[in-house]
Amino acid sequence: MMRTPYPLEEELGMRYYASDIPGIGGRLRSRPEDFIVEEIPLPFTDADDGSYLICRLSKTNWELQRAVKEIAKRLGISHRRIAWAGTKDKNAVTTQFISIYDLAPEAVGRVHLKDISLEVVGRSQHPLTLGGLVGNRFDITIRDCIPEDLAARVQAVTEVAAAGIPNYYGLQRFGVVRPVTHVVGEKILNGDYEAAAVTYIGRAYPLETEEAQGARTHFAETRDARAALAELPVQMTYERAMANHLVANPGDYAGALRALPPKLLSLLVSAFQSYLFNCALSCRIDEGMSLTEPEVGDHLLFQDGREDIVTTRNMRAAQLQIRRGRCRIAIFIPGSGPVVPHGRMDEIMQELMQKEGIDAGDFERASRFVEMKFDGVLRPITLSTDLQAEVSDESVRLGFTLPPGHYATTVCREYMKADPYVMI
Incomplete structure (x- = not known):
């Protein structure tokens, strides 16, 4: 076992690697095509009269919640009518399945979004539910690796990974640019809804833009929701929805949290x-x-x-x-x-x-x-999988399948032993 040298991983409880082998370094997601995810669905029941339309959703460089909202907008329906079995990475090429309540198949033709495609595959009497899948297939390329003894180090880690590595929840479980979700969750559990809302809107992280950091810090210091609404970048839709609620309902931090999707x-x-x-x-x-x-x-x-x-x-x-x-x-x-x-x-x-x-x-x-x-x-407590690893110059290509709730970045982390921020 080797201890991580990175404070962020310590903060998230991810303190160890299974192997003592020096990391290969490198970078994940130099381009979306370096991280390909294909969902393996549970068998669909044939139900021509089912209320839920099942579609295959393929997307490149889209966050799932945002993609669902945009799809719903094009369809003219509430995003709450759309469900899925797994949340996929943003900076990636992903294929997964979604269910849409009470929608005719021909309506899918109204969805025209860059880097998104929808294909009708059938109907079901039930919506998809989180975790309701067999697993995910991954095809991942790590670029710019440390060249010295690269093939030997990859082979050694592949053998360790086949036996089992710590099955940590990966960085994206806690937020990629802002690993803050568990902190907000703790404050909700404590019943401190003001602290939860202020943390969600107001805690800044160094990888954000200066504009975003400034808006967050100002809100954390002042609780001025009206100023936050003016300062928060337009793409920060969840924070803006919370701030908008606080403008209309001053002090209702519980209501502000409920402005988030359930x-x-x-x-x-x-x-x-x-x-x-x-x-x-x-x-x-x-x-x-x-x-x-x-x-x-x-x-x-x-x-x-x-x-x-x-x-x-x-x-x-x-x-x-x-x-x-x-x-x-x-x-x-x-x-x-x-x-x-x-x-x-x-x-x-x-x-x-x-x-x-x-x-x-x-x-x-x-x-x-x-x-x-x-x-x-x-x-x-362990994650193990049959890995196919190919080394080409200073790049490593990994192919493997994982069950639901297991993180591909946990596998990549074992090879790279790199700063977690180069894996986002």
Whole structure:
């Protein structure tokens, strides 16, 4: 294991690499075509009379929420009628599926947007839901790598990645240019809606434009929503919607947060759960526990979704099942339900929750506020996949498939060991 030298990764709980092999450096996304993502959908049920039109959405260099809003505008419908199974990267070429409620197939022809295409593939009686996919295929090129022993280093990391690397939530889970979502989520959980809204609108980050940083800083210092509305760049639609609400309803910070799309609002809270997972996983490594050898009290998550707890009696069976790839050690991420501690990892998670001043009641209150359940969930602590790696001059091309909720940048990070900002 090697510790990250980058403060941002430390801040997000991503403290370790699985390998001690020097990084290949390089840069991701020199152009959108360097990061190609293809969604693998669940089988669609044939339903000619289903209420939901299923379309294949292909886009280049579009943020999904913005793309959905623009598509809805062209169709003359509310963006809330459009659903999807996975959120894809912006600076990339992506293909995924969306469902649109109560839309005739011929209406899709009205959508003419640069670098976006929609293709009707069928109908369904149900909308797509987040996480409702088999996984994603990735074709990624890392350019401008360190040339010394490049092929040997790539091969060594490929072998480590096949065995398993820390399954951290990647940088984009917390915001790419502004990794702030988990901070806002924590403040929502604490019931401090003013601090949550001010953080969302007003916390500036160095990679933003000077105009954006200035507008954010001014709002954070003054709470002047009218000035923020005048100063915030027009493309910052979510911040402007919140500021517009505060102009019309001074002091209603809860209402300002609800001006955000419901899915985005819920993602802020779940981002804090992701942060807890990253921290707990790093704490496991801190304490010298293995990623692949179970401890008594560890949770096991099987490929079919079945769960189990490691005990002294089933330890040898658990070790065998893990080695055969039938299950993985997992960490339980708490939500609004009660938690029964089984082992050291559950204790670590409880200690992290206590340190942040968060409990199950806070998740229950947040569930009511954002109108979305935040149940506890198991997440595997390792990410492993069959990787195809090709080295050409100073570039490395990676091909692999990941299940839902796993991050391609977590794989790339293991190879590059570079500043996280060169991976955005």
